[in-house]
Amino acid sequence: MVIYGVGILAASLLGGNALGNLIGQLMGIDANVGGVGIAMLLLLGLTSLRAPGFSLGPMSAQGISFWSAMYIPIVIAMAAKQNVIAAVSSGPMALLAGVAAVTVSFLAIPLIARWGSGAVEDAEQA
Amino acid sequence: MDIPLWRFGEALTAGLISHALLTAFVVVALITWVADWMSKTFTRGRLHGSAIAIIIGLLCAYLGGWLTGGNKGLADISLFAGVGLLGGAMFRDFAIVATAFGAQPATLREAGAVGAFSVVFGVVLSFCTGASVAVGFGYTDAVSVATIGAGAATYIVGPVTGTALGASSDVIALSVAAGLVKSILVMVGTPLVARFIGLTTPHAAMIYGGLMGTTSGVAAGLAATDARLVPYGAMTATFYTGVGCLLAPSILYLMVRSLL
Numbered sequence: 001m002v003i004y005g006v007g008i009l010a011a012s013l014l015g016g017n018a019l020g021n022l023i024g025q026l027m028g029i030d031a032n033v034g035g036v037g038i039a040m041l042l043l044l045g046l047t048s049l050r051a052p053g054f055s056l057g058p059m060s061a062q063g064i065s066f067w068s069a070m071y072i073p074i075v076i077a078m079a080a081k082q083n084v085i086a087a088v089s090s091g092p093m094a095l096l097a098g099v100a101a102v103t104v105s106f107l108a109i110p111l112i113a114r115w116g117s118g119a120v121e122d123a124e125q126a
Numbered sequence: 127m128d129i130p131l132w133r134f135g136e137a138l139t140a141g142l143i144s145h146a147l148l149t150a151f152v153v154v155a156l157i158t159w160v161a162d163w164m165s166k167t168f169t170r171g172r173l174h175g176s177a178i179a180i181i182i183g184l185l186c187a188y189l190g191g192w193l194t195g196g197n198k199g200l201a202d203i204s205l206f207a208g209v210g211l212l213g214g215a216m217f218r219d220f221a222i223v224a225t226a227f228g229a230q231p232a233t234l235r236e237a238g239a240v241g242a243f244s245v246v247f248g249v250v251l252s253f254c255t256g257a258s259v260a261v262g263f264g265y266t267d268a269v270s271v272a273t274i275g276a277g278a279a280t281y282i283v284g285p286v287t288g289t290a291l292g293a294s295s296d297v298i299a300l301s302v303a304a305g306l307v308k309s310i311l312v313m314v315g316t317p318l319v320a321r322f323i324g325l326t327t328p329h330a331a332m333i334y335g336g337l338m339g340t341t342s343g344v345a346a347g348l349a350a351t352d353a354r355l356v357p358y359g360a361m362t363a364t365f366y367t368g369v370g371c372l373l374a375p376s377i378l379y380l381m382v383r384s385l386l
Contacts, residue, residue: 085188092263
C-alpha cells in the first residue's frame with residue numbers, strides 16, 4: 001500500500017528531527033543537529049528491514065519514490081520563496097563575505113576529495 | 127445565463143487562494159515546463175532544465191520581494207502563498223529524506239570520516255573568510271567580526287552567534303544577508319562549476335555538502351547538477367548548521383578575540 005511507504009518516510013523524518021533536536025540540547029545549543037541525516041539513515045534502515053510479516057512491497061516503495069521525484073519541484077518552490085531582494089541589496093560587505101565564502105569553499109572541494117580518496121586507498125592497501 | 131467574465135475571474139482567484147498548495151503545484155509545473163523548453167531551445171540541453179527552473183524561481187522571488195516588500199519572495203503575494211508551504215522546510219526535508227531511498231549505505235559509510243572532517247573544516251573556512259572580509263571593511267570589535275564570520279557560514283549560524291554574543295541588530299542583519307548571498311550563489315553557481323571542481327561522484331558530493339553547509343543551497347545546487355548526488359550532499363550539510371552554532375559563538379569567537 002502506498003500509504004505504508006509515505007508513513008515510513010514521514011516517521012523517519014519525525015524521528016530524525018526529534019533525535020537531532022535532542023543532540024542539539026545535549027550539546028547545549030538551540031539548533032537541530034543532523035536531524036535530516038539521521039532521518040535518511042532511519043529510512044535506509046527501515047526499508048532494508050526483512051522481518052517475518054514485514055517487508056516493503058512495490059506499492060509501498062512507490063509512496064517513497066513519489067516524494068523523491070517531487071524533490072526538484074519542491075526545490076524550485078524553495079527557490080521562489082528565498083529573500084533574494086535582501087541578498088541582492090545587502091551592500092558590498094555582505095555581498096563580498098558571501099561570495100568569498102562560496103569561492104573558497106568551492107576551491108577546497110578538489111583538495112579534500114583528493115586527500116579523502118587517497119586515504120580510502122591507503123586503508124584498502126593496509 | 128449571463129455571467130460577466132470578471133465574475134469568473136473573481137471566482138477563479140478566490141479558488142486559487144483558498145487552495146494555495148494546489149496553486150503552487152500548478153505554478154511549479156509551469157515554471158518547469160518553461161525551463162525545460164528554454165533548456166532544449168537555447169542551450170540544447172547543456173544547461174539542465176532544473177538549473178534554469180531554479181533561476182526562474184529566484185527571479186520570481188526577487189519580483190515578489192520587490193512588489194510586496196516582504197521577505198518570503200513570491201510567497202508574499204497572497205495568490206502564491208502556497209509556494210511558501212511547498213518550498214518550506216517541512217516539504218523540503220521530507221523530499222530530501224525520500225531521495226535517500228536508493229542511496230548506497232556503503233558509500234555513506236566509506237566517506238563518513240572525510241564527510242565529518244569537511245563539515246568542521248567548512249565551518250571554520252567560511253567563518254574565517256567572512257571574518258576577514260569584516261576586518262577588511264573596518265570592523266575591529268570581536269563580536270561584530272565573529273557574527274559576520276558566522277553569517278558567512280549560514281544565515282542561521284549568523285543570528286544565533288550574534289544573539290549569543292550580544293551583537294548589534296544591524297550587524298546581525300548583515301550576517302543574515304551574507305548567509306543569503308552564500309545560499310543563493312551556491313544554488314546558481316554549483317551547476318556551472320561542478321565539472322571543474324570534480325563534483326561528479328557521491329564521495330565528492332559528501333565533501334561538497336560538508337563544505338557548503340547551506341541546506342537550501344546544497345539542495346538546489348545538486349538538484350541542478352545531478353539529482354542522484356542529493357542524498358550524499360544533504361547527509362553532510364544537515365550537520366553543518368548545528369556544528370556552526372556550536373563552534374562560532376565559542377572557540378571561533380575566542381580565536382577572533384585573541385587575534386584582534
